[in-house]
Amino acid sequence: MNDLKEFWEWGLKLEDPWKVADVSYRDAGGEQEVHIRLDVPFGMKVRCPECGRMCKVHDRIKERTWRDVDMRGMKTYIRADIPRADCPEHGVKQTDVPWARPGSGFTLLMESMIVSMVRQMPVRTAGDMLHEYPNRIWTVVRAYTDKLTEGLDLSKVRRVGVDEKCFSGRDSFLTVFADLDTHRIIFVTEGKDSGTVGRFKRFLAEHGGKARKISDFSCDFGRAYISGIRKHFPLSKITADRFHLVKMANEALNDTKCGELKLAVNRMKAMYLLLRNPKNLSCGDLVLRDRICRDNEVLGIAYRLKESLCSLYSMGDVYSAEQHLKGWIQWARMAKMYHFVKLADTVEKHAAHILQRFSSRLTNAVLEGTNSMISVIKSRARGFRRTESLISMCYLVSAKEKTDMYGRSV
Template sequence: MDQGNQLFTLALGLVPPWMVDDVRFTVEEKRLDLHVNFPRGSQFPCPVCGQDCPVYDTQEKVWRHLDFFQHAAYLHARVPRVHCPEHGVHLVSVPWAREGSGFTLLFEALVMAMVREMPVLTVSRLVRETDQRLWRVLDHYVAKAREAADMSEVHSVGIDETSSRRGHDYITLFVDLVAKRLLFATPGKDAETFAQFAEDLQAHGGSAEAITEVSMDLSPAFQKGAAEHLPNAQVTFDRFHLMKLVNEAVDAVRKGEALSQPDLKKSRWLWLKNPGKLSAKQSARLREILKNQNLKTAQAYQLRLTFQEIFTVQNRHQGATLLKAWVENVKDSGLPPMVKVAYTVMNHWDGVLRWFESQITNGILEGFNSLLQSAKAKARGYRTHKNFINMAYLILGKLDLRLPT
């Protein structure tokens, strides 16, 4: 072996009988081709039993490797098939690449590190490979890491949907509220998603019966799914979703009144932000509008602030008392959008009150949703649900990818 070949053999970490026996630079194409071989008479372990066996024949294969400076590097090898007396003829595994891949392990590790930080299409341009090939790499490592994921300790789960593409196209997310990791994601937002989650949970050492706390919105489909497939779970209706309903009601009151009260036009955020979040200019304008004591919007706004304050209470009994009083005040207000919310609270009373005991919310899911939508925007969308879900697992799943270094 000449010195150059020996140097590349060492650089690639090859051990006998593997060795580099030819190196070719193509300056015009900025390409480096490394040819890996083995001496005549070498033996390799049978992939089934591990017994050293003679070579039966070989197959020519090529893998893309990490760039050598500005040169795209490729490994070429005659991969042997061995003849095992017990198990017959089998293709051996090579130490630098996984079976079925056209990339070396180190190239794949680089790709996986890059796709965490930037869109797959951007990475594909940087490494000069098609994005379809890179998605297959991502799919392999995410699936492999999920196979090893342990869900045996999961007992508190948050559920929410996130938009996959424009229109009514959703992915439902199931998140471990304790470990703050994405457990499962699946297309749709119906009750069937809970059946799929329960099945996936069991496949990873968990149990649907072990789920004792669930946080979710008021979706009838989610309520049905939880009742059917998480039999021991007590449901907490997420207070952020409840607050969203109240905010929408306040804005509906404002819109209706703005027709006769010009001061209310373009004032939406004054009523939906907390007082402490308003700028000095916004605060001054709100105080000026509130001087009109007869505004229905001001009345709805005060009910909004009271509703929010109720959820600072830690005691269920006290919370129930305050919430009952709020519901009665809303009914007496004669503001139809607010009254509708009051009846919604009454119709979901147990799940609303459960918060005062469980103290769980979908806050972590709101953050997760923001991260996913940001990644989707950078990628300008994903062509398939599978791609979107794989990226969700990669970003939010806290997966142990076990990448080569």
């Protein structure tokens, strides 16, 4: 028996004053379980959680249980009465146990395993495999991601990308902020209004960042983010993201009513040819595209308007780009196509932000890249639509450094 105790003391890496008091095997509905009871022997001192001083034991609180990683397929539990330290400075305080996070029902080793599993599979599947309720798995995921965000140092962040992401249904949006220099997601919050920028400012300040040091933001053309940035980061320059401009140009083309079309291919294929970047089309497709534009005058003009706006980014300098943009706005208004006239108004309103791209060279490509990540997050969080769960999963999936609950790299 003493060998068994020593084995577990070694296995659990126990240090003074903790000792293994007892190891027992129990039958729980036909399943074998291992229960290891730990104790602080009489007369030994325990650490005050506030100051770290070794103090005499005042009393012990009722036995608590933590689930550890399974031992050869048997559920393994650690049990202990937790001593309360009698600190001369801080009074009677419950000592922290070295094998678990305060308040958790799992050991740190078990929590590390849960985090590793959730990186690879949906929370529900991890719960099924471990025979644990998914809500208990979520508490571990949230504790881990809280730890990840607590340790963030944002003092070096200078250029920030902000974008909305739709997670479930039309009303469930999160706003994601990324450091455009390190390509790291640094803050995720609920909603897509201007208040999200205010929350980012507070988060930045809590993690060593300063609003006046943020030189640039890259965002979409929506009023919400731009007004939020102007209010909370008045010194920052705003770059309207090129992906959003290209997207709006494509939408204007797609929505333009062109009447009865003469098409050499079905409509879906025709729109595919017109909406795709011509650089990615084969010679045959280019010939087909030209034929569609020649045979359908209105569609042809709409297509040229779209391509002309997208070609803005091939301009070599801001002066040429400005002239190109002015010419385009005039042309779009003269063409009198409703969706392009509307787009011309938006482009004119945000011309300064669009042209800022030629100085800042910023894009939200890193945030657009997260779109594939979103499907992973949705799959990991399937069945759990609570916003906090989705936010936690965003941090977990996007974390570049993989660490365990001990903070060690894995």
